Amino acid sequence: MKTTEVRRRFLPAPWSIMLIYSSTPERAVVGHVRVRSVQRMTADALWSSRGDRTLLSRAELDSYAGDRTTLHAIDVEDPVTWATPIPLTMMRAMFGFNPPQNVARLSTEIAKKMIAIGNGY
Structure with missing residues (x-):
C-alpha cells in the first residue's frame, strides 16, 4: 500500500487532509x-527511509527527481475512496477550481463541501 506521496514542490504546513485527484482516466477527485507528516529530504534519504512506501522503483524516483x-x-x-467522485467539470462549475499540476x-469550506459530496451526503 502506498503511504508516502513524493512531490518536487509542496506548499508549507499546516496540512491535515489531502484530496486525491485522478487525472487519467477519471479526471475527478x-x-x-x-x-501525517511532510519532510523535505534528498532522494537518497527518501529512498532509504520510505522507498518501499512510495510504490516507485529507484529508477522512477530518480527520474521524477530530475535535477532537484x-x-x-x-x-x-x-x-478514503469516495462513493461519488467529483468530476473536473463539477469542480469547475461548483467551486471555480482547476486542479494544478502539483498541489x-x-x-476549509470548499474542502468540507467536496468531502461531503464525495461521501454522498
Missing part, C-alpha cells in the same frame, strides 16, 4: 487521505 536536490515525502494515512490549497 476520488478520495482523500490524512497527512531535495524532494518532499508526504506520509499519509486513513485513505493547491483549498479553503
Whole structure:
C-alpha cells in the first residue's frame, strides 16, 4: 500500500487532509487521505527511509527527481475512496477550481463541501 506521496514542490504546513485527484482516466477527485507528516529530504534519504512506501522503483524516483536536490515525502494515512467522485467539470462549475499540476490549497469550506459530496451526503 502506498503511504508516502513524493512531490518536487509542496506548499508549507499546516496540512491535515489531502484530496486525491485522478487525472487519467477519471479526471475527478476520488478520495482523500490524512497527512501525517511532510519532510523535505534528498532522494537518497527518501529512498532509504520510505522507498518501499512510495510504490516507485529507484529508477522512477530518480527520474521524477530530475535535477532537484531535495524532494518532499508526504506520509499519509486513513485513505478514503469516495462513493461519488467529483468530476473536473463539477469542480469547475461548483467551486471555480482547476486542479494544478502539483498541489493547491483549498479553503476549509470548499474542502468540507467536496468531502461531503464525495461521501454522498
